[in-house]
Amino acid sequence: RKTIEQDTQNYIKDLNEAIQEDREEHGKKPLPAKEEVKAEKEIRHSTTDPESGYMYRENKPEGFFYLDHRTTDMKHNIITDAYVTPGNVHDSVPYLDRLDHQIARFDFEVEAVALDSGYLTTPICKGLADRHIFGVIAHRRYHPTRGLFPKWKFHYDSE
Template identity: 40%
Template sequence: MFYKETHPNDEIILNTLSELVPKDHLLRKIDKSIDFNFIYEITSPYYSHTNGRNSLDPVVLFKLVFLKDIYGIKSMRETIKRVETDVAFRWFLNLPFSKPTPHYSTFSQNYIRRFQGTSVFEDIFNTIVHQAISHHLISGTALFTDSTHIKANANKNKFRNAVIEVVQERKRDLENEINAEREAIGKKPFHYTDKTISKTIKESTTDKESGYYHRDNKEKGFMYLDHRSVDGKHNFIVDCFMAQVRLHLDFCINSVIIFIMYPKFSMQIFCLKINAFINFLLMYR
């Protein structure tokens, strides 16, 4: 028999947020594995405890960023729009439908007025990584490292030519090996010195910290390098380093080796200077 539903959106539903979120939802698994309450202790020094109106819960503030990144949402404005209608998002944020969503500019204003220039983001990142290690989600036995270019907010046609002095790179391991061989046969070691050369670069007049990137068949412009190291067990990002395009991957990744501090691990590195990196790894094996 033909039937047409009328006004189904007017139905009154008596359910809790928890009942509406599927038991196997990704956010349930994240909430079970990661305790975000540590954020209160990290952010507490940056809030007033004696006067002023109540702020947005710091855990909610940083969970918004977490949701934005894990679901690949391009902006905080779009993230807030998703929170308005997504039951799982509201459950994860402990934000019932009876409460309004925060304004999309709340995070940016908190960053500008409270957290800019602090170690809050790095502390939160490191704590979550350590929690993942304690839950055996990170093994530390295989780390994969690479970098990608991120566009700077700078016009590629607005720049000035700057002359900088750089020290020409030396192969110190090779120099030491040569001198060791010479001393072994009774000859005097060579005396190597740093050689400084002048280099002309394009410097953005908008963002001086960015670097000009140019390679064949690649987009040219002012960019940054986003270096990331991923643990091979469950693809957790264990280290993130933003740098100028002039810095090489082998320079930027040293921090992750010291950070993990496992007795044995292997690393696959997409890097031209692999020999120097192998020697560095042997120092920390």
């Protein structure tokens, strides 16, 4: 096991800047600056292959792995980019950098992207909006706790 520092500071900094800009536009006084928080987490670290990452997903093998992230052209279904990360890096983390890489490399004019529900994160939604790209992202269907009724099974009874 190894303790690492989580890299969320750039995203937090961007959010705080956007909040301050919005407050200025609406004539509100700026919020007081918050103390920088260093988030740490404990991870499993391989002593034989330190660049790999420990992956655990339901119904998948558990251990130290690598993941490859592929970008495909929707029109012709051709793989236009492949990128490898440690197994403990979420699929959504390298997405915006890879998108920018594709745009720069092939001079693509990207109008829209289609992504599965794993990419429905606030940084990706904001990144797509900043790039003026329409994102079609599936949503996750959360299953209610066993024994509880889902919201759609309830009906309004005015009496």
